[in-house]
Amino acid sequence: MTFKPALIIVDVQEDFCPPDGALQVPGGRDIVPVINELLKLPFPLKIATQDWHPEDHISFASNHPPPNNIPFESTITFKNPIDPAEKPQTTRLWPVHCLRGSDGRGSDGAKLVPELNFPKEDKVHRIVKKGEDKRVEMYSAFADPFEKPAVKSDLAKILREENITDVYCTGLAADYCVYYTALHAAEKGFTTWVVKDAQKPVKQENMKEVEETYKQDKYKIKMVSKDEVLQKIKQ
Numbered sequence: 757m758t759f760k761p762a763l764i765i766v767d768v769q770e771d772f773c774p775p776d777g778a779l780q781v782p783g784g785r786d787i788v789p790v791i792n793e794l795l796k797l798p799f800p801l802k803i804a805t806q807d808w809h810p811e812d813h814i815s816f817a818s819n820h821p822p823p824n825n826i827p828f829e830s831t832i833t834f835k836n837p838i839d840p841a842e843k844p845q846t847t848r849l850w851p852v853h854c855l856r857g858s859d860g861r862g863s864d865g866a867k868l869v870p871e872l873n874f875p876k877e878d879k880v881h882r883i884v885k886k887g888e889d890k891r892v893e894m895y896s897a898f899a900d901p902f903e904k905p906a907v908k909s910d911l912a913k914i915l916r917e918e919n920i921t922d923v924y925c926t927g928l929a930a931d932y933c934v935y936y937t938a939l940h941a942a943e944k945g946f947t948t949w950v951v952k953d954a955q956k957p958v959k960q961e962n963m964k965e966v967e968e969t970y971k972q973d974k975y976k977i978k979m980v981s982k983d984e985v986l987q988k989i990k991q
């Protein structure tokens with residue numbers, strides 16, 4: 757297959773960025789100029805994802821009773837809603853973030869940061885929403901974490917329809933949504949790259965394990981710098 761890359765910009769939303777975000781990733785806003793440089797490249801497909809939660813979402817600490825409802829600390833275990841026999845998933849709880857709002861237009865915190873420089877008339881540019889089902893956490897922009905997912909986005913379908921071979925992942929956060937999106941992309945057979953200077957983690961200490969996992973034979977995900985991507989995509 758001919759090399760046809762897609763750029764995926766994961767969750768670069770106000771709530772994940774300083775100074776006002778509800779779930780700020782340290783330095784989250786600093787990656788925007790790097791992503792803007794990537795957006796100028798002739799990627800045939802550029803996709804942004806948006807965390808997009810209802811108020812009663814399972815990942816919000818405030819939706820659970822004490823004592824296990826401390827944001828950033830507590831975890832909960834949840835079952836696959838369509839297959840309760842599947843091994844349950846344990847997930848961290850967070851402050852309320854990225855509310856889609858009752859009118860579906862999104863809270864201020866759910867908005868993509870305005871400095872992102874999307875090409876205005878770019879017909880290939882798409883936005884994929886994630887985390888809309890209150891019953892499951894959905895870090896990956898492809899699906900919930902279950903083996904037989906209860907919730908899937910259109911992302912895999914969009915990539916396949918466009919005959920994409922390679923996926924370049926950027927965004928927030930490097931140790932959660934970028935990470936799980938990259939793993940799913942590789943599992944689905946796309947050659948997967950993570951642009952290391954176009955992402956930031958919630959916790960730097962998580963990155964060692966993230967990078968070790970990327971190297972596994974099962975995934976073969978490569979970390980590249982923005983400059984390496986500039987070289988490759990210009991060719």
Ligand SMILES: [Zn+2]
Nearest residue numbers: 807815854887
């Ligand atoms: Zn979320």
